[in-house]
Amino acid sequence: MFEQIIITIATAATPLLIAAIGELVVERSGVLNLGVEGMMIMGAVAGFAAAFTTGSPWLGLAAAICAGALFSLLFAFLTLTLVTNQVATGLALTLLGLGLSGMLGETFTGQPGVKLPLIYIPVLTELPLVGRLLFGQDPVFYLSLLLTGAVAWFLFRTRAGLTLRSVGDNHGSAHALGINVIRIRYLAVMFGGACAGAAGGYLSLLYTTQWIESMTAGRGWIALALVVFASWRPWRVLAGAYLFGAVSIGQLHAQALGIKIPSQFLSALPYLATIVVLVLISRNRRLTMINTPASLGRPFVPDR
Amino acid sequence: MRVELIKRPQQSALFSAVSPFIALGLTLIAGAIMFSLLGKNPLDALYYYFIDPLTGIWDPFNRWQLHELAIKAAPLILIAVGLSVCFLSNNWNIGAEGQFVAGAMAGSMIPVLFPEFHSWIVLPLMLIMGMAGGAAYASIPAFLKVRFNTNEILTSLMLVYVAQLFNDWLVRGPWRNPEGFSFPGTVRFHEYAILPQIWPDAGRAHWGFIFALIAAVAVWFMLSKTVKGFEVKVLGQSPRAGRFAGFSASRMVFFAFLISGALAGLAGISEVAGPVEHLNEKISIGYGFTAIIVAFLGRLNPLGIVAAGLILALTYLGGEAAQISLQVSDKTVRAFQGMLLFFVLASDTLIHYRIRLVASPAAKPAELAATEAAGNV
Numbered sequence: 071m072f073e074q075i076i077i078t079i080a081t082a083a084t085p086l087l088i089a090a091i092g093e094l095v096v097e098r099s100g101v102l103n104l105g106v107e108g109m110m111i112m113g114a115v116a117g118f119a120a121a122f123t124t125g126s127p128w129l130g131l132a133a134a135i136c137a138g139a140l141f142s143l144l145f146a147f148l149t150l151t152l153v154t155n156q157v158a159t160g161l162a163l164t165l166l167g168l169g170l171s172g173m174l175g176e177t178f179t180g181q182p183g184v185k186l187p188l189i190y191i192p193v194l195t196e197l198p199l200v201g202r203l204l205f206g207q208d209p210v211f212y213l214s215l216l217l218t219g220a221v222a223w224f225l226f227r228t229r230a231g232l233t234l235r236s237v238g239d240n241h242g243s244a245h246a247l248g249i250n251v252i253r254i255r256y257l258a259v260m261f262g263g264a265c266a267g268a269a270g271g272y273l274s275l276l277y278t279t280q281w282i283e284s285m286t287a288g289r290g291w292i293a294l295a296l297v298v299f300a301s302w303r304p305w306r307v308l309a310g311a312y313l314f315g316a317v318s319i320g321q322l323h324a325q326a327l328g329i330k331i332p333s334q335f336l337s338a339l340p341y342l343a344t345i346v347v348l349v350l351i352s353r354n355r356r357l358t359m360i361n362t363p364a365s366l367g368r369p370f371v372p373d374r
Numbered sequence: 375m376r377v378e379l380i381k382r383p384q385q386s387a388l389f390s391a392v393s394p395f396i397a398l399g400l401t402l403i404a405g406a407i408m409f410s411l412l413g414k415n416p417l418d419a420l421y422y423y424f425i426d427p428l429t430g431i432w433d434p435f436n437r438w439q440l441h442e443l444a445i446k447a448a449p450l451i452l453i454a455v456g457l458s459v460c461f462l463s464n465n466w467n468i469g470a471e472g473q474f475v476a477g478a479m480a481g482s483m484i485p486v487l488f489p490e491f492h493s494w495i496v497l498p499l500m501l502i503m504g505m506a507g508g509a510a511y512a513s514i515p516a517f518l519k520v521r522f523n524t525n526e527i528l529t530s531l532m533l534v535y536v537a538q539l540f541n542d543w544l545v546r547g548p549w550r551n552p553e554g555f556s557f558p559g560t561v562r563f564h565e566y567a568i569l570p571q572i573w574p575d576a577g578r579a580h581w582g583f584i585f586a587l588i589a590a591v592a593v594w595f596m597l598s599k600t601v602k603g604f605e606v607k608v609l610g611q612s613p614r615a616g617r618f619a620g621f622s623a624s625r626m627v628f629f630a631f632l633i634s635g636a637l638a639g640l641a642g643i644s645e646v647a648g649p650v651e652h653l654n655e656k657i658s659i660g661y662g663f664t665a666i667i668v669a670f671l672g673r674l675n676p677l678g679i680v681a682a683g684l685i686l687a688l689t690y691l692g693g694e695a696a697q698i699s700l701q702v703s704d705k706t707v708r709a710f711q712g713m714l715l716f717f718v719l720a721s722d723t724l725i726h727y728r729i730r731l732v733a734s735p736a737a738k739p740a741e742l743a744a745t746e747a748a749g750n751v
Binding site: 104144148151152153154155157158159161162165166167168169170172173176283287288291294295298332334335337338341342344345348349352353355358371 | 377379381518522523525528529531532535536540542543663666703705709710711712716720722723726
């Protein structure tokens with residue numbers, strides 16, 4: 071029972087973690103992409119469609135990643151090349167993603183999906199207590215942990231990571247040093263898009279194994295909040311994602327147990343928790359000031 | 375091939391005026407491509423989308439369609455006019471959908487909780503309650519932003535989900551009409567709680583549209599003719615300059631959120647007391663988000679927003695017409711609206727920059743660059 075709850079929490083946390091880690095890299099490069107929800111839902115519909123037509127959940131996941139990255143290019147072109155307002159363009163990406171996915175996914179509504187298989191290692195998976203937990207979850211779960219470690223290592227232990235952070239902290243100086251600010255930001259935005267796409271694919275290939283319109287239900291926005299909550303540090307994103315996973319699973323279990331609270335109030339808990347957490351983090355102005363990438367959301371036009 | 379931007383010495387007046395039209399043109403082209411990909415004749419589709427709902431202008435038997443247009447445009451204009459104050463002052467309220475629902479719930483309290491209270495004062499009270507409800511709900515992200523420095527984008531959006539869930543609980547639980555069979559929703563409002571129609575003989579358009587026009591003119595006046603409007607723009611473009619002028623940024627946060635919340639709330643109660651005539655779980659159909667597109671298409675100018683609201687309302691009606699006549703899914707509407715916002719934002723670049731396509735990146739001879747730089751001065 072306990073083991074089962076931990077596993078469902080991991081399943082709820084994994085898409086949040088992947089999307090938030092992607093957005094963390096984007097924001098570290100100085101770009102605020104509010105289109106996570108839109109890229110995620112595009113990943114979800116592309117993943118479901120590819121898996122449904124080919125029968126392979128792996129091709130589905132690949133399609134989800136590509137869809138997210140391609141869709142993020144739209145945002146990159148507008149904000150980086152045409153220097154449009156990042157907040158407005160991010161909102162546009164979300165609105166377009168929700169609209170397009172609803173249109174593209176209409177034929178798939180109610181169809182049975184293809185599910186990503188769980189890992190099974192003979193002996194190890196059957197170990198008592200920890201077997202399922204450590205050796206029997208879905209492959210994306212392990213990838214999400216690897217991704218967190220890889221991003222933490224990349225950002226703080228490699229030269230390329232330092233370059234990316236410098237672009238996010240002061241794009242003027244980075245440009246003066248001969249760094250191609252726009253190219254780095256393009257790559258970061260596409261990485262974020264790929265991650266959001268993968269997170270969406272996880273929802274439609276594993277979490278629900280169905281296509282439902284607007285199935286992301288605000289998870290992209292919660293991922294954005296997680297980045298703030300984590301003050302732009304990868305391991306704190308991991309902690310935050312599992313905290314939110316626990317809240318959303320907790321409210322589902324409370325609903326199932328028939329607690330005398332209307333289900334709508336319980337469903338509102340993850341959203342209220344997001345607000346509470348944001349308040350707790352943001353009230354410490356010094357802390358947020360130190361960690362926020364200094365060029366976040368500011369437009370950049372290279373001079374020659 | 376590379377795109378290069380060259381900053382204009384000042385904003386281009388020409389492109390300020392034509393950029394929304396460029397965006398509309400590009401959206402029509404992209405829409406035509408989209409319909410061809412869906413296997414429909416693009417000209418037919420665009421006809422049903424943008425011309426068919428307007429036939430009422432010259433055909434008296436189709437006047438009702440213009441009324442439907444006004445019904446759809448009213449909430450979009452009301453909400454977008456409020457959002458223009460927010461966006462101009464750099465306050466990103468994207469939770470208007472939640473404030474819309476909050477206003478609808480607050481205003482419905484009177485006819486639902488006091489169904490026996492019949493008087494001419496019921497309707498004005500409902501409208502005031504609706505505005506107060508929307509404003510109160512919008513004051514939450516404003517307060518959190520001012521007091522705790524919390525990002526208003528995320529908090530206002532999270533509150534949308536909370537408002538929708540709370541409304542869902544109300545209409546399925548305590549406020550449910552016991553005689554409503556198994557449908558969730560409150561009792562149908564009595565006649566004193568219904569917004570009158572403008573010309574009942576011709577169609578269903580109600581006073582909500584008139585409220586929208588009044589709000590647009592009032593906010594336009596405030597923004598362009600008063601010191602408060604100047605304050606909104608200064609604090610939005612340069613908070614530092616605003617501080618030197620003695621303007622309070624925190625008070626502006628509340629001002630912008632309360633105005634937009636009140637207008638979204640008015641839109642909510644007008645929708646419930648107008649065409650819907652009772653509160654149900656389906657009142658929130660995304661007007662608050664579409665209004666963001668309306669605000670930008672109207673270039674954040676309340677009078678432009680009236681035109682933009684009518685255009686977006688047209689896409690809703692056109693979507694219905696195309697669904698009936700061409701079996702195009704009504705889901706295309708939102709895709710269409712999303713594309714429009716993209717093209718609007720992209721076209722606005724032309725106001726501040728000249729766009730040039732450069733053949734090979736960075737391989738420009740120094741001489742040429744120097745003469746160009748001289749030419750630009």
